[in-house]
Amino acid sequence: MFDAVAEILFRHDPTGLDFGFNADEYEPEAETILPRLRDCRSADDVERIVREELRRWFDEETAAGPRIGEIAGEIWGIYETRRKNDG
Template sequence: MVSSAEAEKRKALRHEFRALFDALSKLLFEADPIGINFETNTDEYEPEVGTIIPRLKQAQSEDDVRRIIHEEFCKWFDVETAGPVEAYGGIASKVWAEWLRYR
């Protein structure tokens, strides 16, 4: 369950990084690494995007982005559900490209 404080942080982050937030939400929804895309729940990965974006400032490479995304999915779900870090290569490539466009 997401606390109201977390929801407010995500709302502020979405306001500040609107285009990036929406792009990453869409990318994660389409890639669906956890298998929760039921076609109508397009906001399903917004909590994860809300914790990924602040960490992208630390990323120096696509590999860093892959690690960040995997770590966040492990936090939000669990290690078993998140799966291996290697499974996040395709997503990381797209997120890295969006981040480079944004910054």
């Protein structure tokens, strides 16, 4: 799950930090997002958390980015699939 969240963040690159060689750039953010997912009941909850963490790690402009909803939707989809498979 960690790798999937970090990859989603890197692929969408909400801060413009992708220099083509730093695929681990969003690992700290993934670490702080993951434990908070257990309290989520929807993609909207995930979006709120992603925005809060991006604000904490970066700034308000990054947290307000237009693709955060898409990032949250992907994370929610993976989380829901994993949760259902784990029973």
